[in-house]
Amino acid sequence: MTGRASVGAAAGLVFRRDLTLAWRRWDEVAQPLIFYVVVTTLFPLATTPDLNQLRTISGGVVWVAALLASLLALEALFRSDVEDGTMEQWVMTGQPLGWLLLAKVASHWVLTGLPLVVMSPIVGTALGLPFAAWGTLMLSLLLGTATLSVLGGIGAALTVGVRRGSVLLSLLVLPLAMPLLIFGSRAVGLVMDGESPSGPLQLLAAIFFLSLSLGPVAMSAAIRISVES
Amino acid sequence: MWTWFHKFASPPHAYRLLGRLAPWLGWPALGLILLATWWGLVKAPADYQQGDAFRILYVHAPSAWMSMFIYVVMAVAAAVGLIWRIKLAHAAAAASAPIGASFTFLALATGSIWGKPMWGTWWVWDARLTSELILLFLYLGYMALRSSFDDPQRADRASAVLAIVGVINVPIIHYSVEWWTTLHQPASVTKIDKPSIHIEMLIPLFIMIVGFQLYYGWALSRRLRGEILQRERNATWLTKTA
Numbered sequence: 268m269t270g271r272a273s274v275g276a277a278a279g280l281v282f283r284r285d286l287t288l289a290w291r292r293w294d295e296v297a298q299p300l301i302f303y304v305v306v307t308t309l310f311p312l313a314t315t316p317d318l319n320q321l322r323t324i325s326g327g328v329v330w331v332a333a334l335l336a337s338l339l340a341l342e343a344l345f346r347s348d349v350e351d352g353t354m355e356q357w358v359m360t361g362q363p364l365g366w367l368l369l370a371k372v373a374s375h376w377v378l379t380g381l382p383l384v385v386m387s388p389i390v391g392t393a394l395g396l397p398f399a400a401w402g403t404l405m406l407s408l409l410l411g412t413a414t415l416s417v418l419g420g421i422g423a424a425l426t427v428g429v430r431r432g433s434v435l436l437s438l439l440v441l442p443l444a445m446p447l448l449i450f451g452s453r454a455v456g457l458v459m460d461g462e463s464p465s466g467p468l469q470l471l472a473a474i475f476f477l478s479l480s481l482g483p484v485a486m487s488a489a490i491r492i493s494v495e496s
Numbered sequence: 497m498w499t500w501f502h503k504f505a506s507p508p509h510a511y512r513l514l515g516r517l518a519p520w521l522g523w524p525a526l527g528l529i530l531l532a533t534w535w536g537l538v539k540a541p542a543d544y545q546q547g548d549a550f551r552i553l554y555v556h557a558p559s560a561w562m563s564m565f566i567y568v569v570m571a572v573a574a575a576v577g578l579i580w581r582i583k584l585a586h587a588a589a590a591a592s593a594p595i596g597a598s599f600t601f602l603a604l605a606t607g608s609i610w611g612k613p614m615w616g617t618w619w620v621w622d623a624r625l626t627s628e629l630i631l632l633f634l635y636l637g638y639m640a641l642r643s644s645f646d647d648p649q650r651a652d653r654a655s656a657v658l659a660i661v662g663v664i665n666v667p668i669i670h671y672s673v674e675w676w677t678t679l680h681q682p683a684s685v686t687k688i689d690k691p692s693i694h695i696e697m698l699i700p701l702f703i704m705i706v707g708f709q710l711y712y713g714w715a716l717s718r719r720l721r722g723e724i725l726q727r728e729r730n731a732t733w734l735t736k737t738a
């Protein structure tokens with residue numbers, strides 16, 4: 268084969284293309300973020316406005332809201348590419364599909380996961396989260412949302428051709444994401460108790476690397492099933 | 497070496513074999529479950545601490561064990577179906593899921609009933625109960641994904657990927673939940689099933705596990721026959737048999 272781009276170049280092109288496309292429809296990118304803020308507002312309304320009480324659950328609330336917001340954004344991850352035939356072309360390029368999909372997931376994470384991470388201290392502070400826990404909250408969310416993007420990518424690839432796929436996607440991905448939630452909110456809780464959060468953070472990092480290594484294989488298998496038939 | 501494998505995997509052969517196998521699994525299962533029930537409820541001594549309440553163990557522990565065993569069987573069958581493209585393996589995975597989900601539900605229900613006299617509440621966020629609950633969610637997700645496809649072949653392959661991803665996650669979920677509860681709960685909660693269990697209590701437990709295994713074999717062969725009938729409803733061998 269002549270004239271074929273290297274894997275890195277192809278993945279880079281996919282990454283840049285998705286960022287460009289998202290930039291042109293930035294209001295869609297902003298929606299999960301608004302959802303994130305709205306959901307965190309619900310908790311004080313439903314429980315108590317007392318900051319001292321909210322503080323004890325603030326880490327968990329931020330984590331749950333981030334989980335739901337990034338799930339909301341995941342539904343459309345592959346849909347338009349499968350519908351307009353772009354995905355079929357990718358399957359047939361001869362490039363390793365896993366890398367292309369990983370690039371797509373990476374750009375998706377930059378657009379949805381990263382803004383969630385950046386906004387989390389503000390949202391957390393509104394719930395009484397102390398300044399000392401900011402770093403841990405952001406680091407845990409950084410690892411957690413990245414892992415969730417890969418896990419959700421598998422789910423999105425499986426449900427891309429399905430009617431009412433969004434509810435199904437949540438049903439498939441949420442149980443798999445529960446360990447992230449446990450470790451993430453636990454890390455924040457440990458810092459607030461004045462202890463070292465390194466244990467849960469290292470476990471989060473381990474799960475991240477596991478999903479990074481095995482995730483693309485599962486994603487490309489799922490996309491092939493969705494596209495071929 | 498592979499000829500027997502392909503012969504077994506052919507739907508007509510499997511259909512006949514499973515039909516012949518079913519009674520050899522079903523009757524011993526019934527016998528063993530009845531024997532273990534009598535042994536566990538009547539013959540085994542009462543627990544010095546929990547009295548007679550512990551006897552629900554004979555349903556709870558084997559069904560919890562089966563719920564995990566069947567998930568692994570399902571994932572292995574799904575992997576076999578995905579790698580060697582054997583439809584019968586996919587059918588076996590599909591037929592296993594509802595049985596596994598039922599055992600998971602049974603384990604949760606009996607655990608909850610057991611929790612009432614032991615812990616004083618119907619539900620505690622105990623590590624085993626919680627990971628069992630998440631396992632139920634995994635089963636439900638698998639069945640939901642499978643039922644959302646119209647094309648059975650796509651349903652087979654998509655749900656197979658999910659089952660494999662799930663089985664990698666099961667240990668992670670289990671240990672994360674265990675770790676989560678050990679940090680949250682005070683150690684005062686009574687540990688129920690410690691290995692320091694009387695041998696007279698243990699024998700019926702093993703009989704019950706074997707009985708449940710045979711029951712699973714029986715239910716699987718019945719359900720698998722149903723799956724084969726549904727998938728091969730237009731095949732010529734079936735119209736000839738009927």
